[in-house]
Amino acid sequence: MAEKKSKSRRRLWIILGLVGAFLLYGYAVQETDVDLAEVQSETRRASLVRIMRNLAQPNLITFDDAEVVISADVLVPCPASGVGPEADTSGAAYIVVEPSCADPGDAVTITGVGFEAEARGNTTFRPDSEFDVTRQLEGFTPDSDGNFTITAELPNRTSEKPQQIEATTRVQVGSWLNREVVWTDINANGLRDEQAMPESGTLEMDVPSLLTIPGAGLVLVEDGESVQTLALGDDFVATSGPAEDLNMSAGVVAESDFEVVSAKQDGTVVLSGPGGADLTGVEILLYDPANGNRGATHSTADQFAHSPRISDNAKETWDKIIETVFMAFLATTLGLLIALPMSFLAARNLMKDIRTTVTNLSLNLLAIPIGGLIGLYLSRWARSWASNLESDWFRFALVVLIPLGLIYALRAILKEEDAEAPTSRERAVQTAVFIAAGFVVALWGFILAAFLINAGTSMGWGFIGNFVAIIGEVIRLLLPVFAIAGAIGMMMNLGSKLGFALNDRLEGAAIRAVNLPLAAAAGAIIAMMIGAVIDWFYQFENLWTSRYIPAIIGALIGIYLAARVKKSEGVGVGMIVYYMARTLFNTLRSIEPLVMVIVFVVWVGFGPFAGSLALSLHTAAALSKLYSEQVESVASGPIEAVRATGATRMQTIIYGVVPQIVPPYLSFTMYRWDINVRMSTIIGFAGGGGIGFLLQQNINLLQYRDAAAQMLAIAIVVATMDWISARLRERLV
DSSP, rough: OHHHHHHHHHHHHHHHHHHHHHHHHHHHHTTOOOOHHHHTOOHHHHHHHOOOHHHHHHEEEEEEEEEEEEEEEEBBOOOOOOOOOOOOOOSSSSSEEESSSOOOOOOOEEESSOTTTOEEEEEEEEEEEOOOOOEEEEEEEEEETTTEEEEEEEEEEEOOSEEEEEEEEEEEEBBTTTTTTEOTTTSSSOHHHHHHHOTEEEEEEOGGGGGGGOOOEEEEEEEEEEEEEEEEETOOOOEEEEEGGGEEEEOOOOOOOOOOEEEOSSSSSEEHHHHOOOOOTEEEEEEEEOOOEEEEEEESSSEEESSEEEEHHHHHHHHHHHHHHHHHHHHHHHHHHHHHHHHTTOOHHHHOOOOOOOHHHHHHHHHHHHHHHHHHHHHHHHHHHHHHOOOHHHHHHHHHHHHHHHHHHHHHOOOOTTTOOOOHHHHHHHHHHHHHHHHHHHHHHHHHHHHHHHHHHOOOOOOHHHHHHHHHHHHHHHHHHHHHHHHHHHHHHHHHHHHHHHHOOOHHHHHHHHHOOOOOOHHHHHHHHHHHHHHHHHOOHIIIIIIHHHHHHHHHHHHHHHHHOOOOTTBOOOHHHHHHHHHHHHHHHHHHHHHHHHHHHHOSSSHHHHHHHHHHHHHHHHHHHHHHHHHTTTHHHHHHHHHHTTTHHHHHHIIIIHHHHHHHHHHHHHHHHHHHHHHHHHHHHGTTOOOHHHHHHHHTOOHHHHHHHHHHHHHHHHHHHHHHHHHHHHHHH
């Protein structure tokens, strides 16, 4: 009986589950506006087919095409004999018009033979006229054999002489086995202008635009930069002196191997330069002196290109995918540098047993603002002193000598491991030396930054020099942060030593009497700092709201903590740090890089740098989570074994944790690089640089073949990185 009830209950739950699932999916379909009528729309199907076919044909190769015109004679109207001209069928491709004579408005049949298969074309009527005019007839598409048949109506143009019906198609030029050179008349002068300067060193060009602008101003342009300006007189001979009407000075304005030596009334310009020099970037730009407006631009060389060739879109895609890969690489590197140390702070198994006394916690919290101010002022003084140094040789000498002096000084004041414990006076001296050493290190850092910036800027080694200068800028930018962090760490260390001393010497009511004011002061100061940050965002402009009330609340929390926590128990600061780190990572991961890049674009401008910063921030949050979870899953045996030897916490992490996490860390890092490459296609939509900007541009312009090339490049890069990641894991695991 009980078994039957159990089966009935199970059936009931299954039925209820199915009904619930039905209702859930029904509501989901409604909320997502599922409309199958749109799927069956012929218009949408045709658009989908067109887009899919374009995406399947990425624009990677460019074929130039040539116009092919085949004509046949026709008489309009028919002569008295009623017989029209006979069609010429001797060529490889020809057309036949039947009948070959007819009256205006009559229909004729046009049959084409020997055309390129599937090459769309048009038929036109060319009348007997002194002007070069045509009349559009009908379009055609040859079949797989290159033949077509269409019917067209003759226009109302009569003549006793034969008139022509032309069939025009465009065919691809060349093949990969037989590439052909295609000439494009860029300057439209009808002449074949070579891309190299004649060996005589003089080139005479026709610039017809000179004839239309009396007293034209002339500018010689090389690779987009003006290198010579001329004011031309009535006789069109180059003159010297200022060209006041053009608001520019005549003469050479930049170094160049080319020079305009004369310009004549008939529009002839004579250019001089080294024999055989490349002319592809040399142009003549004209100005109208009457109004200062820019005139025509005349290229000195025509374009000669092979057909077929790699398309411009493919070259641009290659440049952008390289930019994308390195943008993702920098973002992954920056994120990795942040995530590595932070991941240990977010690992529960490492943080749960970290506890400290209220005294130590209060003194450490008080050390944060004090150390921050000390580090800020020390870094400012060091930067000011370093900026007074002007000689690069002196900077270089200090860069070498300061580290050597610091090493010698620290060795002199530190005792060996087997020496006696330092006295109070020796500890005070050591502390003073450490503070002075911190200032000297900051000074050395600013000197090094200035030296690298000047060296990288002046060495002129392309991207190497730029990289050296960027390293100097990074050091200058981050040095105050490290100075503040170092000062805070030093003050916290002093606070910890003082806290341990107080706990060793005081007991019971005495230590509680010390803890209450310390905890109240620490809570008040930290709460005021938090209030100041909130006030910066929301601009309350009310000290009671942003400072006083938070200070009172913080002091009360500190007093409560000092009163409740026993000396033997301590405060679980490890778990506090753990939850704070987890909250920070989760918050950053919840903000998409597309949103982050908008902020960084405002800060650093459009381009891949903004994209790298946005991706690095999101990468740091994501990797910190993955890394910390991997640390939490390591085997506890090696950790306990290392601890049993009396190792410190840092030694435990190095020898007990790190050997277990290297392979998964590498795998996670490579996977994140893969993700960053794919995410760059999205952040490019918001100005984050990379291939995403190019992809968005082509999609918006409905250039799906161009977009397909970018999608193919992304797929190849992602597949390659996956293969590399797999090989690395095989070697390391």
